[in-house]
Amino acid sequence: MRALVLEKKGELSLREIALPQDVGPDDVRIAIHTVGVCGSDVHYYTHGAIGSYIVRQPMVLGHEASGTIVEVGANVANLKVGDRVCMEPGVPNLSSRATKLGIYNVDPDVRFWATPPVHGVLAPYAVHPAAFTYKLPDNVSFAEGAMVEPFAIGMQAAARARIVPGDVAVVVGCGPIGIMIALAALAGGCSKVLISDFSAPKLAIAAQYPGIVPVNIGEQSLVDAVRSATDSWGADIVFEASGSPKAFANLFDIVRPGGAVVLVGLPVEAVELNVPAAISKEVRIETVFRYANIFDRALQLIGSGKVDLKPLITGTYDFSESIKAFERAAQGKPQDVKLQILLTGEKG
Numbered sequence: 001m002r003a004l005v006l007e008k009k010g011e012l013s014l015r016e017i018a019l020p021q022d023v024g025p026d027d028v029r030i031a032i033h034t035v036g037v038c039g040s041d042v043h044y045y046t047h048g049a050i051g052s053y054i055v056r057q058p059m060v061l062g063h064e065a066s067g068t069i070v071e072v073g074a075n076v077a078n079l080k081v082g083d084r085v086c087m088e089p090g091v092p093n094l095s096s097r098a099t100k101l102g103i104y105n106v107d108p109d110v111r112f113w114a115t116p117p118v119h120g121v122l123a124p125y126a127v128h129p130a131a132f133t134y135k136l137p138d139n140v141s142f143a144e145g146a147m148v149e150p151f152a153i154g155m156q157a158a159a160r161a162r163i164v165p166g167d168v169a170v171v172v173g174c175g176p177i178g179i180m181i182a183l184a185a186l187a188g189g190c191s192k193v194l195i196s197d198f199s200a201p202k203l204a205i206a207a208q209y210p211g212i213v214p215v216n217i218g219e220q221s222l223v224d225a226v227r228s229a230t231d232s233w234g235a236d237i238v239f240e241a242s243g244s245p246k247a248f249a250n251l252f253d254i255v256r257p258g259g260a261v262v263l264v265g266l267p268v269e270a271v272e273l274n275v276p277a278a279i280s281k282e283v284r285i286e287t288v289f290r291y292a293n294i295f296d297r298a299l300q301l302i303g304s305g306k307v308d309l310k311p312l313i314t315g316t317y318d319f320s321e322s323i324k325a326f327e328r329a330a331q332g333k334p335q336d337v338k339l340q341i342l343l344t345g346e347k348g
C-alpha cells in the first residue's frame, strides 16, 4: 500500500511499500484516519537519527494515530469492527521483566512505531495488538485521538510528579510537550503552572489556557518570576521540558525545599547537574520516558472535557500532501504546535 516513507535523511517519498497486514489472534487491523507529525518524525527526516537509533533502511514515519477497526483477531473480545480507536505506538515484550513490573515503557525489547527499524503508520492500514489499542469515547474526535500520544507524555510526567492539589508547578520549555505537561499538571490538581520560553508566539498559545502563566525568559529571569509567584519559597514541582543544557543550571534554584524536579526533555548530550544544590533542598528527582498505563486515563480526561487539546492542532494536511506537512514541520514555526495528516482519502 501507499505510505509516507523516509528513504534516508532528508528524503521522503509517498510510494508503495509492503507492510505486514496479517492479523494474529490477539491483533486488530485499523483503517488509519489521522496521524500527528511528531518532533521525532521530523528529526529522523532532518537528521537521519536520534541518539543510537539510526535510519539505515527506508522507514514509514508516524506514530500518533487514530482510526477505525476493520478486522479483529480470534481472541479479541474488547474491540469490534467499527470501533473508533487510538493506538499506543510502543509494543513491549509481554513476558519481559519490565512488563511484569508495570514499567513496559522501559522494556529493552519494546518495538515502537517509526523508531528504526520499526515502520510507523503513515499508511492507510495498520495491524496492532488489541492490548495497545484504545476505544475513543463518543465525544472524542479522531483528531483528538491522534493527540493522545503526546498528551500521554504530559500525563506520565504529572503522574511521576505525584502532584498534591494546589501545587504550583513550573514547566521549562513551551514546545508541544511542555504545553502537554502544563495541561496534565493542571488536570492533576496544580493551582497554577508557570511555563517559560524565549518564544512569545509559543507562550501565547500556552497562555490561552486558564491557569497557565507564561514567562518570557528573554524579558524576565525565570528565577525572579518563580520567586514572585511563590513568595520566594519556590515551586512545588519543576518539569524540565526543553532538553537544553542551559535549563539544567538553575532547576534547583526554582524548586522549593523538598520539591520535585521531573526531567522530560531529552538533552542531546550529557548535561551538568548541581547535585549539592539538589541535596541541600532534598529535592526528589524523577525522569520520564514515554508512558505506561496512561492512554485509557488520557482518553477519560479528554472525554470528560477537563482537557481540550483541539486548540493545539494548528494545521491539517491530506495524505497526498504529507511531504508538504513535513517540510512545514521542519521549518519549526513557533505558531505551529501540532500538524496532522488525514488518511481518509486513501481508502478505496
Ligand SMILES: [Zn+2]
Pocket: 038, 039, 040, 063, 064, 149, 150
Ligand atoms: Zn510523538
